[in-house]
Amino acid sequence: MVPKKVGECVVFSNENDYHFDMRQNHARPLAIFSVGVLALFTACGGSSDSTGSTDSADSTVVGRPSIVVTYSILGAVVSEVVGDAADVKILMPNGIDPHEWEPSAKDIEALTNADLIVSNGLDLEGNVMEAIEEAESNGVAVFHATDHVEVIEFGAGGHDHAEEETHAEDEVVTADSVVNTEAKAEDEHGDEHGDEHSDGDPHFWTSPVEMAAVVISLGEALSDLGIDVGDRAAMAAERLTNLDQEVNKIVETVPADQRILITGHESLGYFAHQYEFEVVGAVIPSLSSESEASAGELAELKAVIEAEGVTVIFTELGTSPDVVAALADDAGVDVVELSTHFLPEDGTYASFVLDLASTISGALAS
Amino acid sequence: MNHFIDPFLDNGFLQRALFAGVLVSLTCAVVGTYVVLRGMAFIGDALAHGVLPGVAGALLMGLPAMLGAAVGAAVMVGGIGLITAKSKLSNDTAIGLLFIGLLALGVVMVSSSTELTGDLEAILFGQFLGVNHAELLMQSLALLIVVIVTIFASRPFSLLCFDSDLTQAMGYQAHWYHRLMLFLIAATVVVSFQTVGALLVFGMLLAPAGVGALLARRIVTMMLWAAAVGVMSTYLGLLASYHFSWAAGASVVLTAVTIFFVVLVGVSVKKSLLGSRS
Amino acid sequence: MSTTAVVARRLSVGYGSRVVLAGVEAFLKPGGSTALVGSNGSGKSTLLKTFAGLLPVIDGGLEILGKPIGESSHRVAYLSQFHQSGFVLPLRAIDVVRMGRFDQRSRWSRRNREDDVIVRESMEILKVADLADRPLRDLSGGQQQRVYLAQVLARRSDLLLLDEPTAGLDVPGRAAYIDALSFERSRGAAIVTATHDVGEASMCDRVMLLAGRVIADGPPNVVMTPENLLETFGIGLTKVGDQLVVTEHHHDHDH
Numbered sequence: 001m002v003p004k005k006v007g008e009c010v011v012f013s014n015e016n017d018y019h020f021d022m023r024q025n026h027a028r029p030l031a032i033f034s035v036g037v038l039a040l041f042t043a044c045g046g047s048s049d050s051t052g053s054t055d056s057a058d059s060t061v062v063g064r065p066s067i068v069v070t071y072s073i074l075g076a077v078v079s080e081v082v083g084d085a086a087d088v089k090i091l092m093p094n095g096i097d098p099h100e101w102e103p104s105a106k107d108i109e110a111l112t113n114a115d116l117i118v119s120n121g122l123d124l125e126g127n128v129m130e131a132i133e134e135a136e137s138n139g140v141a142v143f144h145a146t147d148h149v150e151v152i153e154f155g156a157g158g159h160d161h162a163e164e165e166t167h168a169e170d171e172v173v174t175a176d177s178v179v180n181t182e183a184k185a186e187d188e189h190g191d192e193h194g195d196e197h198s199d200g201d202p203h204f205w206t207s208p209v210e211m212a213a214v215v216i217s218l219g220e221a222l223s224d225l226g227i228d229v230g231d232r233a234a235m236a237a238e239r240l241t242n243l244d245q246e247v248n249k250i251v252e253t254v255p256a257d258q259r260i261l262i263t264g265h266e267s268l269g270y271f272a273h274q275y276e277f278e279v280v281g282a283v284i285p286s287l288s289s290e291s292e293a294s295a296g297e298l299a300e301l302k303a304v305i306e307a308e309g310v311t312v313i314f315t316e317l318g319t320s321p322d323v324v325a326a327l328a329d330d331a332g333v334d335v336v337e338l339s340t341h342f343l344p345e346d347g348t349y350a351s352f353v354l355d356l357a358s359t360i361s362g363a364l365a366s
Numbered sequence: 367m368n369h370f371i372d373p374f375l376d377n378g379f380l381q382r383a384l385f386a387g388v389l390v391s392l393t394c395a396v397v398g399t400y401v402v403l404r405g406m407a408f409i410g411d412a413l414a415h416g417v418l419p420g421v422a423g424a425l426l427m428g429l430p431a432m433l434g435a436a437v438g439a440a441v442m443v444g445g446i447g448l449i450t451a452k453s454k455l456s457n458d459t460a461i462g463l464l465f466i467g468l469l470a471l472g473v474v475m476v477s478s479s480t481e482l483t484g485d486l487e488a489i490l491f492g493q494f495l496g497v498n499h500a501e502l503l504m505q506s507l508a509l510l511i512v513v514i515v516t517i518f519a520s521r522p523f524s525l526l527c528f529d530s531d532l533t534q535a536m537g538y539q540a541h542w543y544h545r546l547m548l549f550l551i552a553a554t555v556v557v558s559f560q561t562v563g564a565l566l567v568f569g570m571l572l573a574p575a576g577v578g579a580l581l582a583r584r585i586v587t588m589m590l591w592a593a594a595v596g597v598m599s600t601y602l603g604l605l606a607s608y609h610f611s612w613a614a615g616a617s618v619v620l621t622a623v624t625i626f627f628v629v630l631v632g633v634s635v636k637k638s639l640l641g642s643r644s
Numbered sequence: 645m646s647t648t649a650v651v652a653r654r655l656s657v658g659y660g661s662r663v664v665l666a667g668v669e670a671f672l673k674p675g676g677s678t679a680l681v682g683s684n685g686s687g688k689s690t691l692l693k694t695f696a697g698l699l700p701v702i703d704g705g706l707e708i709l710g711k712p713i714g715e716s717s718h719r720v721a722y723l724s725q726f727h728q729s730g731f732v733l734p735l736r737a738i739d740v741v742r743m744g745r746f747d748q749r750s751r752w753s754r755r756n757r758e759d760d761v762i763v764r765e766s767m768e769i770l771k772v773a774d775l776a777d778r779p780l781r782d783l784s785g786g787q788q789q790r791v792y793l794a795q796v797l798a799r800r801s802d803l804l805l806l807d808e809p810t811a812g813l814d815v816p817g818r819a820a821y822i823d824a825l826s827f828e829r830s831r832g833a834a835i836v837t838a839t840h841d842v843g844e845a846s847m848c849d850r851v852m853l854l855a856g857r858v859i860a861d862g863p864p865n866v867v868m869t870p871e872n873l874l875e876t877f878g879i880g881l882t883k884v885g886d887q888l889v890v891t892e893h894h895h896d897h898d899h
Contacts, residue, residue, distance in 0.1 A: 296611035322496025330378035537717030
């Protein structure tokens with residue numbers, strides 16, 4: 001028997017000893033492995049406990065509290081309100097389509113470990129709702145912005161008007177909810193197009209007035225959680241009210257008969273409602289950018305353009321530039337791109353709203 | 367009558383879509399006939415899907431999508447060539463994995479970029495209604511090239527459909543003409559995918575030509591049938607998209623496939639009714 | 645017409661670098677018929693494919709119709725052993741036969757009257773003229789085989805290379821095949837057939853028995869002895885009247 005050193009173990013190279021040595025060789029790594037696994041379980045078990053009890057904020061919030069916001073525009077506003085009182089993490093990078101975005105494992109981890117989740121609600125972030133609900137059932141506080149907003153239904157933002165019936169069977173129509181085809185209830189439109197948006201229009205952020213309401217409610221929610229932001233919420237709400245005044249000044253230049261909008265998808269409902277515009281149609285008549293246009297829908301839109309005297313089609317996230325170009329060419333209208341879901345370069349909500357208002361006014365006033 | 371003509375008369379974008387569909391149908395009729403006769407359906411499908419990362423890459427770099435598709439097709443053709451030459455695995459498996467891998471790569475590229483939001487659908491399903499003049503030009507050019515090359519190579523192509531050994535024995539470079547055929551398939555996919563979409567262009571290659579193979583016995587006649595079915599599918603599909611608000615590209619392909627199955631059933635029924643005559 | 649059909653010197657053939665048949669010496673004259681006889685894997689198909697220019701020569705020298713490989717393809721007619729597409733091809737029989745004429749005229753010149761006459765004649769000899777309009781896939785195996793043979797005839801070539809030409813032929817089919825062969829021989833063409841059918845081989849001028857190497861080469865009645873056949877096939881065969889009868893099994897023969 002000749003002992004050989006193999007790593008840390010001494011192996012006896014004799015056939016008879018072989019089996020015994022194999023067991024010995026396995027025993028040590030096996031032990032280390034088991035201890036490691038146990039350690040891992042205790043660690044995991046430990047951490048899951050700590051996120052459970054966020055209601056007693058004083059005892060469990062260690063260091064700065066963590067607030068996770070789903071998308072960029074809401075994130076900018078939340079950051080403004082929160083300031084240094086907490087760590088604000090925004091999940092979606094600016095530029096990703098919130099309607100389509102899916103969370104990664106890291107994102108879900110951030111959600112489960114957050115002290116507060118701020119989301120838009122009304123299924124804007126359709127693919128992450130499950131993770132948020134999961135976190136909520138584990139005790140994480142969740143703030144849905146649209147809970148504090150005067151929700152507009154799909155298709156609102158204008159008064160009804162008669163339009164030419166272009167074909168017999170219409171499933172889908174313009175934003176205007178009153179259409180002269182019978183036997184279609186208003187609710188059906190919402191359900192048909194957006195199984196994701198059956199409860200209402202989520203794009204509230206196009207109105208600074210609604211955002212102000214959200215900010216005030218957010219301030220209350222934060223103090224309920226023991227996160228002290230002083231009077232930042234009230235200050236932010238005041239700034240938003242001023243913003244509203246500025247927008248009013250900008251849109252003044254647009255004459256009343258020009259205040260009609262055709263957008264990429266139905267995202268300007270709240271803006272229209274607040275500033276007295278009318279959304280008469282959308283390239284993709286739904287609240288999500290995920291649907292596709294069909295020839296029937298485009299032809300109808302073209303009819304609306306002609307009937308209403310529309311001069312501009314506003315494209316946005318998810319609108320196919322080629323399809324819009326073809327339609328615009330045919331109908332003889334201009335195409336102007338709007339940024340309705342992304343922050344501008346300076347990353348502030350104020351610039352976002354002002355840019356939006358001035359682009360729209362600029363295009364329509366001329 | 368109005369319901370069938372007016373939509374096209376009233377809408378310029380529908381006229382362009384119809385024109386694009388006709389060009390795609392004609393190109394696919396010629397190339398698709400050879401795909402069906404040579405049993406190259408699988409390779410044709412692989413080519414159609416494998417272009418996705420090329421397109422995604424081109425769009426990310428701000429280059430025209432067609433250029434990316436051309437590069438993607440070249441990679442696919444090269445890959446297929448390598449696999450059939452070297453692999454010990456069945457060709458099916460390797461080619462299938464190659465194109466699925468490329469497809470997955472393309473999806474990863476598009477979904478992780480902030481600039482290509484919404485483009486994945488456009489690439490996969492096409493924008494029949496968004497065809498612009500540049501695309502129409504490319505499609506016309508492709509049709510011209512396909513027709514000229516086919517006329518030039520018609521004899522070796524016919525021979526390849528029959529027996530590749532015989533083709534070689536008769537003095538034609540069989541593998542060269544085979545690659546030429548792959549190139550034509552790739553070119554067809556590259557110019558057609560923006561209209562019908564990468565997932566569905568394959569349907570336009572196969573279904574109309576499939577009808578031709580059921581109904582005709584001569585290659586040229588097959589191509590004519592395929593062209594007729596393709597054009598009719600385009601017209602009916604666009605009409606359906608107009609009247610029922612269905613997605614345009616899918617309606618066209620659905621029509622073509624339906625026509626194929628109707629003809630298939632009809633031919634089988636006719637055969638069993640007439641009995642077999644020897 | 646050249647003075648030789650096939651000249652092979654110490655020829656080795658195979659796939660890639662794998663040699664299947666080595667040391668072939670052959671000197672085939674125009675107008676003669678030669679049978680390459682062996683079982684599957686003996687190398688007879690490989691040799692024929694090499695003559696046809698489908699496989700490169702691995703070693704040795706080979707001349708076809710007095711020229712290096714590949715230069716006389718328009719004067720050579722090749723019939724392969726397997727036709728996978730036959731059962732699905734919708735092309736008509738007459739168009740398949742017409743394919744045989746494709747390389748006989750320039751790319752841009754269309755089919756002419758001479759081609760039509762040749763095609764019709766070839767189909768008549770093989771008794772498939774009445775099937776001209778039928779799609780290939782509607783024909784029986786034997787009928788398809790006769791169409792392929794008609795295609796070969798339509799080439800009016802100087803050298804025929806036929807791999808298992810009688811596969812699937814029934815009795816009338818075989819009779820038509822024999823007519824075809826005499827027609828070609830009367831034109832002065834040389835014929836090389838690869839076959840495992842010993843009866844068929846014994847009707848040729850010359851037989852080469854193959855089993856990885858040349859077992860024997862010469863006139864059939866000289867070459868096809870029971871010992872040679874035993875070595876070629878691994879089973880002993882004796883001609884009894886018109887038939888070949890198995891006499892013994894050779895256990896350790898490897899192909």
